[in-house]
Amino acid sequence: MADAHMTQMTTTGSAVAVYGAYGHTGRFVVAELLRRGLVPVLAGRDGDALKALAEAYPELAVRQASVDDPAALDRALDGVTAVINCAGPFAATAAPVIEAALRAGVPYVDVAAEIEANVDTFELFAERAREAGAVIVPAMAFFGGLGDLLVTAAMDDWTGADEAHVAYGLDSWHPTAGTRAAGKVSRERRAGRRVRHAGGRLEYRDDRAPAGTWSFPEPTGTRDVIAEFSMADIVTVPSHLDIPEVRNYMTVEAATDVVNPDTPAPVAADEHGRSAQPFVVDVVVRSGAGERRAVARGRDIYAVSAPLAVEAVERILTGRTRAAGVASAGRVFDAPDFLRALSPHIEVEVELDAAAQG
Numbered sequence: 001m002a003d004a005h006m007t008q009m010t011t012t013g014s015a016v017a018v019y020g021a022y023g024h025t026g027r028f029v030v031a032e033l034l035r036r037g038l039v040p041v042l043a044g045r046d047g048d049a050l051k052a053l054a055e056a057y058p059e060l061a062v063r064q065a066s067v068d069d070p071a072a073l074d075r076a077l078d079g080v081t082a083v084i085n086c087a088g089p090f091a092a093t094a095a096p097v098i099e100a101a102l103r104a105g106v107p108y109v110d111v112a113a114e115i116e117a118n119v120d121t122f123e124l125f126a127e128r129a130r131e132a133g134a135v136i137v138p139a140m141a142f143f144g145g146l147g148d149l150l151v152t153a154a155m156d157d158w159t160g161a162d163e164a165h166v167a168y169g170l171d172s173w174h175p176t177a178g179t180r181a182a183g184k185v186s187r188e189r190r191a192g193r194r195v196r197h198a199g200g201r202l203e204y205r206d207d208r209a210p211a212g213t214w215s216f217p218e219p220t221g222t223r224d225v226i227a228e229f230s231m232a233d234i235v236t237v238p239s240h241l242d243i244p245e246v247r248n249y250m251t252v253e254a255a256t257d258v259v260n261p262d263t264p265a266p267v268a269a270d271e272h273g274r275s276a277q278p279f280v281v282d283v284v285v286r287s288g289a290g291e292r293r294a295v296a297r298g299r300d301i302y303a304v305s306a307p308l309a310v311e312a313v314e315r316i317l318t319g320r321t322r323a324a325g326v327a328s329a330g331r332v333f334d335a336p337d338f339l340r341a342l343s344p345h346i347e348v349e350v351e352l353d354a355a356a357q358g
Helices: 002-011 024-035 047-056 070-076 090-104 115-132 142-155 177-189 252-259 305-317 335-341
Strands: 015-019 039-044 062-064 082-085 108-110 135-137 163-170 194-198 201-205 211-215 222-227 245-251 278-287 290-299 346-355
Touching: 015 024, 024 039, 024 177, 024 305, 039 047, 047 062, 062 070, 070 090, 082 090, 082 305, 090 108, 090 115, 090 177, 108 305, 115 135, 115 177, 135 305, 142 163, 142 278, 142 290, 142 305, 142 335, 142 346, 163 252, 177 252, 211 245, 222 252, 245 252, 305 335, 335 346
Parallel strands: 015 039, 015 082, 039 062, 082 108, 108 135, 163 245
Antiparallel strands: 163 278, 194 201, 194 245, 211 222, 222 245, 278 290, 290 346
């Protein structure tokens, strides 16, 4: 509790730019920043959407900036202590906003789920960010960040593992407009192929992803899943952990929803705007005969990205980091401590040294 109090005292009043503040996830991030005593700066490409959002937050600064206007991006980040990029598709926004963050000398965090955009961030900015002592954390969200933290926590004292499995138990997936736009860009970049992480590298394939079952903790239980339904975890986890096989699984219901053009967007079910959608993320890492497991439970896969991203910013601003440069959540933060800090948004259980299951 003392540490949390110290963080609050240290970061209260700090200005944090939220690029894409008017988007579905961006709105949750703005609210979470305010809840923690930080001051959001509302930024993004769409001037009309920014004006509409500003009506709800008349006390906050509003700064319109297109990604193809470096000077406008510089003005958007003027005087801030960090930037959280919530504006997809990140194939278009990540690099320009990172460039602006490097020019401003402030840390950058995004919520990108796009595999290729995250690969670009590591490949294009790793050396420059390291030389500048900058902190850039991509995929600091439900997909990418949470899975990486869970795998890292489950690894504990292991220096490597044979396999990491990250299974998403969703009873449905109502995608936002941003999710649909990002998915379209990713499919185009892959020329319609799917991608997996096997043999220590990303591998693009033309065949159909295999089907199977996954035994989630109760009450979810055994569910039909799409195996190798790859998310950003296949970039974040192997970026710092020696695990040659990193695989994702998605319940069939959710995988069907997200590609169905008729699936509606998320619907608010409480005063905070969260949907009623529950989730469980089940992580298993295996090394030889050893098996370790971490499980996270919560509600609304979009809303929980806000405490993930904002907790990351608070930790960066208060010096609670383990790396500089481009680094995933599990590399730059103390994973078990970070996961504990997410309560009550996310409930986490870690089981070490269980007997391997067949």
